[in-house]
Amino acid sequence: MISTDTKHFLCRIEDGIATVSLDRPERKNPLTFDSYAEMRDWFRDLHYDDDVKAVAFAPNGGNFSSGGDVHDIIGPLTKMSMKELLAFTRMTGDLVKAMVNCGKPIIAALDGVCVGAGAIIAMASDIRIATPETKTAFLFTRVGLAGCDMGACAILPRIIGQGRAAELLYTGRSMSAEEGAAWGFHNKVVAADELLAEAQSWATRIAAGPNFGHMMTKTMLAQEWSMSIEQAIEAEAQAQAICMQTADFERAYQAFVKKEKPLFQGD
Numbered sequence: 001m002i003s004t005d006t007k008h009f010l011c012r013i014e015d016g017i018a019t020v021s022l023d024r025p026e027r028k029n030p031l032t033f034d035s036y037a038e039m040r041d042w043f044r045d046l047h048y049d050d051d052v053k054a055v056a057f058a059p060n061g062g063n064f065s066s067g068g069d070v071h072d073i074i075g076p077l078t079k080m081s082m083k084e085l086l087a088f089t090r091m092t093g094d095l096v097k098a099m100v101n102c103g104k105p106i107i108a109a110l111d112g113v114c115v116g117a118g119a120i121i122a123m124a125s126d127i128r129i130a131t132p133e134t135k136t137a138f139l140f141t142r143v144g145l146a147g148c149d150m151g152a153c154a155i156l157p158r159i160i161g162q163g164r165a166a167e168l169l170y171t172g173r174s175m176s177a178e179e180g181a182a183w184g185f186h187n188k189v190v191a192a193d194e195l196l197a198e199a200q201s202w203a204t205r206i207a208a209g210p211n212f213g214h215m216m217t218k219t220m221l222a223q224e225w226s227m228s229i230e231q232a233i234e235a236e237a238q239a240q241a242i243c244m245q246t247a248d249f250e251r252a253y254q255a256f257v258k259k260e261k262p263l264f265q266g267d
C-alpha cells in the first residue's frame with residue numbers, strides 16, 4: 001500500500017484503488033480555500049496516473065463533509081471584491097470539472113453529514129453508496145446563495161430528475177438515504193460498518209475492467225447530454241472504434257476463444 005496523503009486529505013493507494021477522504025473529522029470535514037484547490041489539482045493529475053484505476057472517496061469520523069468551511073470561506077467571502085469572488089467560484093467549479101474530466105471512475109462512500117460542497121462532490125462522483133445515517137443537503141440557499149453552485153443545476157437533474165433537483169436546490173432540505181436510493185442518487189445503501197469495504201469492492205470490480213473503455217464511458221456520460229442523438233451515436237461510434245484497437249479488446253477475444261476470464265490491463 002502506498003500512502004500519498006496530501007496537506008488536506010488522506011490518500012492510500014492499494015491494488016490500483018485510491019481511497020481518499022477529507023481530514024478534519026472534528027468539524028465534519030469542511031473544505032477550505034486550500035483544500036478545494038488541492039483536491040482539484042489532485043484529480044487533474046490523477047487522470048494521467050497509470051497506477052490508479054478507480055477512486056473510493058470515503059468519509060472520515062462518520063461524516064463525509066460539512067461543505068465549505070464557515071470560518072475559512074464563508075466569512076472572508078463577505079468581504080471580497082467581485083474579481084476575488086469570481087476567482088473563488090471558478091476555482092470551486094474547477095474541482096467538479098476535474099472530477100468529471102478525470103478518466104477514473106469515482107465511487108463515493110457517503111456517511112453522516114454530506115452537505116454543501118460535500119453534496120456536490122457526491123454528485124460529481126460516478127457511483128454513490130450511502131448508509132441509513134447519510135444526510136445529503138445542497139444547502140446553499142440556507143447560507144443566502146443560489147442553489148446553482150458548481151454545476152448542480154446541470155448535473156443533479158440528470159441524476160434525480162428536474163423536479164426533485166429543483167426541490168432540493170430551492171429548499172436546501174436534507175435528502176435521506178432512503179429517498180436518495182429511491183430517487184437514483186444512491187446506488188446502494190449499506191450499514192455503516194460495511195460502507196468502506198462496499199465502496200472499495202465496487203472500485204475493485206470496476207478497476208478490473210477495461211480501463212481505457214471506462215475512460216471512454218465516463219467521457220461519453222459527461223459529454224453526450226449536450227449532444228443530439230445523432231451526435232451521440234457518432235461520438236460513441238468513434239469512441240468504440242478506438243477501443244477496438246486496444247490490447248484489452250484483443251485479450252477479451254482471446255480469452256473467449258480459450259474459455260477463460262479476460263485479465264484486462266488497461267492498454
Ligand SMILES: CC(C)(COP(=O)(O)OP(=O)(O)OC[C@H]1O[C@@H](n2cnc3c(N)ncnc32)[C@H](O)[C@@H]1OP(=O)(O)O)[C@@H](O)C(=O)NCCC(=O)NCCSC(=O)/C=C1/CC=CC=CO1
Pocket residue numbers: 026027028030066067068069070071073074089092113115116117118139140143145149
Ligand atoms: C449540519 C451540520 C453540518 C452538522 O450539524 P451537527 O451534526 O449538529 O454538528 P455540529 O455540532 O454543528 O458540528 C460539529 C463541529 O463542526 C463544526 N462545523 C460544522 N460544519 C462546519 C463547516 N462547514 N465549517 C466549519 N466548521 C464546521 C461546528 O461548528 C462544530 O464545531 P464546534 O463544536 O467547535 O462548534 C452543521 O454543523 C452545519 O450546518 N454546518 C454548516 C454547514 C454549511 O453551512 N456549510 C457550508 C455550505 S456552503 C458550501 O458548502 C460551499 C460553498 C462554496 C461555493 C460558493 C459559496 C459558498 O460556499
